[in-house]
Amino acid sequence: MVIDFHTHIVSPKIKQNRDEYARRCRSFASIYSDPKAKLATAEEIIAAMDKDGVDVSVVLNYGWSTQSLCIEVNDYILEAAARYPRRLVGFCSVVPSEDESALKEVERCLKNGAKGIGELRLDDHLKKKHSTALLKPIIDMIIQNNLILLTHASEPVGHLYSGKGAATPELLYTLITAFPDLKLVCAHWGGGLPFYALMPEVKTVLKNVYFDTAASPFLYIPQVYGQVAQLVGDDKILFGSDYPLIPPRRFLKEIAGLDLPEKTKKKILAGNAKKLLGLPDR
Numbered sequence: 001m002v003i004d005f006h007t008h009i010v011s012p013k014i015k016q017n018r019d020e021y022a023r024r025c026r027s028f029a030s031i032y033s034d035p036k037a038k039l040a041t042a043e044e045i046i047a048a049m050d051k052d053g054v055d056v057s058v059v060l061n062y063g064w065s066t067q068s069l070c071i072e073v074n075d076y077i078l079e080a081a082a083r084y085p086r087r088l089v090g091f092c093s094v095v096p097s098e099d100e101s102a103l104k105e106v107e108r109c110l111k112n113g114a115k116g117i118g119e120l121r122l123d124d125h126l127k128k129k130h131s132t133a134l135l136k137p138i139i140d141m142i143i144q145n146n147l148i149l150l151t152h153a154s155e156p157v158g159h160l161y162s163g164k165g166a167a168t169p170e171l172l173y174t175l176i177t178a179f180p181d182l183k184l185v186c187a188h189w190g191g192g193l194p195f196y197a198l199m200p201e202v203k204t205v206l207k208n209v210y211f212d213t214a215a216s217p218f219l220y221i222p223q224v225y226g227q228v229a230q231l232v233g234d235d236k237i238l239f240g241s242d243y244p245l246i247p248p249r250r251f252l253k254e255i256a257g258l259d260l261p262e263k264t265k266k267k268i269l270a271g272n273a274k275k276l277l278g279l280p281d282r
Contacts, residue, residue: 006240118150
């Protein structure tokens with residue numbers, strides 16, 4: 001079994017009118033104003049999954065700048081997950097806010113089958129003073145309903161790229177220590193956060209934190225799998241492709257060639273995700 005924990009879909013309307021949506025959202029524009037940046041619909045991800053041998057995909061929203069854009073894509077994700085209940089698991093997104101709009105949207109998504117919230121871009125929020133207070137109502141609801149939060153993560157060093165952002169290990173650590181009971185998935189290997197697990201106090205607070213492999217070939221050499229497994233445990237790694245940025249088959253080929261125990265590979269490809277999502281045998 002193969003579970004891709006990090007993919008993105010949008011409606012045909014957004015795909016066909018990307019320039020309009022880029023004008024409405026700076027974050028979206030930073031990546032998708034380039035016509036070469038790939039967007040995919042629900043039907044396209046199902047076709048890609050069938051081609052590459054992926055059984056289940058977690059479909060994520062984007063880090064939109066407005067609640068209305070989050071809601072529009074949330075609707076599409078929830079509808080797609082309902083159409084393909086054995087293939088797609090829906091995660092929804094919100095813009096953290098001082099009013100109750102974000103909280104109401106999380107509640108609505110939960111009632112309509114969402115299994116998590118993400119991919120959130122918390123860079124700006126975590127930089128602000130008392131930022132965790134703004135996030136607390138949302139995260140409390142996530143914890144109380146046994147949901148998962150998936151957040152974007154950024155490397156504090158290395159090359160620049162569109163959408164890199166500034167959700168560095170330092171900022172993520174603030175979130176993790178503020179909400180130790182939160183089931184958190186840090187995308188893109190957590191921007192290198194697992195390497196700080198060499199510090200005993202850091203490893204202790206990562207008990208509920210997982211790391212996905214999204215965009216890994218663009219960021220790290222393949223040895224990252226073994227290094228992270230050694231530092232935080234092979235039960236903390238989730239295969240995620242960041243489709244349609246990269247096709248899943250590129251990861252599957254890379255993981256197959258790793259000098260890792262087969263048991264570890266199975267955990268990365270599906271076992272850890274299945275347990276975290278509470279998926280039944282399929």
